[in-house]
Amino acid sequence: MTLAQAVDARLRKGIGRGEFFAVIWPARGQEAVAAGLSAALRPDDRLVTTYRGIHDLVSKGVPLTEVIGEILGKSIGASRGKGGTMHITAPDQGVALTTGIVGAGVPVAVGLALAAKQQGSDRVAAVTFGDGATNTGSFHEGMNLASTWQLPVVFVCQNNLWAEMTPTHETMNIEQVVDRRLAYAMPGERVDGNDPEAVHTAVAAAVDRGRTGGGPTFIEAVTFRFEGHYFGDPQQYLPADELAAAKEADPIPRYRQRLLGAGLLSEAELTAIEDDATARVDAALAEVLAAPAPELAELEQDFFADMEGIPS
Ligand SMILES: Cc1ncc(C[n+]2csc(CCOP(=O)(O)OP(=O)(O)O)c2C)c(N)n1
Numbered sequence: 293m294t295l296a297q298a299v300d301a302r303l304r305k306g307i308g309r310g311e312f313f314a315v316i317w318p319a320r321g322q323e324a325v326a327a328g329l330s331a332a333l334r335p336d337d338r339l340v341t342t343y344r345g346i347h348d349l350v351s352k353g354v355p356l357t358e359v360i361g362e363i364l365g366k367s368i369g370a371s372r373g374k375g376g377t378m379h380i381t382a383p384d385q386g387v388a389l390t391t392g393i394v395g396a397g398v399p400v401a402v403g404l405a406l407a408a409k410q411q412g413s414d415r416v417a418a419v420t421f422g423d424g425a426t427n428t429g430s431f432h433e434g435m436n437l438a439s440t441w442q443l444p445v446v447f448v449c450q451n452n453l454w455a456e457m458t459p460t461h462e463t464m465n466i467e468q469v470v471d472r473r474l475a476y477a478m479p480g481e482r483v484d485g486n487d488p489e490a491v492h493t494a495v496a497a498a499v500d501r502g503r504t505g506g507g508p509t510f511i512e513a514v515t516f517r518f519e520g521h522y523f524g525d526p527q528q529y530l531p532a533d534e535l536a537a538a539k540e541a542d543p544i545p546r547y548r549q550r551l552l553g554a555g556l557l558s559e560a561e562l563t564a565i566e567d568d569a570t571a572r573v574d575a576a577l578a579e580v581l582a583a584p585a586p587e588l589a590e591l592e593q594d595f596f597a598d599m600e601g602i603p604s
């Protein structure tokens with residue numbers, strides 16, 4: 293959580309003061325969902341995420357140079373600097389797709405789970421998406437197929453209560469997104485998305501179900517988006533008291549306090565984790581800034597498995 297926050301914060305700082313150019317959709321406030329999720333996955337389990345995926349990518353273990361490098365369009369980025377924030381793929385860490393098309397990751401994750409089943413693997417496919425994404429056709433089509441074919445998918449809705457500039461309650465006539473699973477007879481639950489342990493417990497049960505042939509699970513993790521839709525969004529539509537109340541439940545200081553209170557980590561150990569995160573981000577950013585932009589020849593690389601076989 294601390295590392296994801298450090299990446300997010302350093303990118304905002306750099307963009308804000310004109311140190312470099314990039315477009316990001318900050319995940320600040322949603323770190324507990326990603327941390328709880330990835331801690332319950334195996335390295336070879338697949339993850340599909342969205343443009344708001346910095347926390348998901350960092351938690352799944354994608355090297356910081358690959359995350360930051362891609363966001364800054366550099367050749368050392370995960371997609372060799374050709375995709376940017378919306379197109380980060382990291383097969384070695386199981387990140388099969390980052391998409392900017394709302395809801396589009398859902399059927400892709402279902403396909404990944406179908407592949408695992410056909411290959412006789414016990415891998416699961418996890419997919420994260422927003423509350424708004426659950427209004428799309430692709431979400432419902434994916435949920436339906438995953439349930440019908442009992443595929444090992446963990447659907448994780450990061451409900452941050454807003455979709456761009458529209459509050460969730462204005463776009464759906466249900467109180468809880470988790471109820472959408474009922475149409476597909478899918479097990480699932482609604483958890484506090486600001487509590488990494490609650491998320492972890494729910495995901496671990498879902499992963500176990502998927503691995504042992506029990507089919508898909510839907511988890512709604514309720515959280516909040518602190519920084520607006522994109523970095524620079526003035527958030528004039530957001531009531532100040534709503535943001536202030538959400539910040540009271542900021543998952544990072546809250547969990548820090550819990551660890552301290554339970555005597556699991558000391559103040560010095562927590563500070564060391566924070567300092568280490570900052571140092572790792574600074575080192576990765578320095579490497580990224582020194583790296584070249586992609587060569588023109590990169591344009592033709594990695595699109596097809598065999599360029600020779602593609603008719604020109
Ligand atoms: C299919 C599609 N429709 C519309 C958009 C424009 N759009 C980008 S983000 C967004 C809101 C999505 O909200 P949500 O799913 O709650 O995710 P969040 O941004 O809150 O993480 C919309 C409508 C898009 N990218 N793709």
Ligand SMILES: [Mg+2]
Nearest residue numbers: 422423454455
């Ligand atoms: Mg949302």
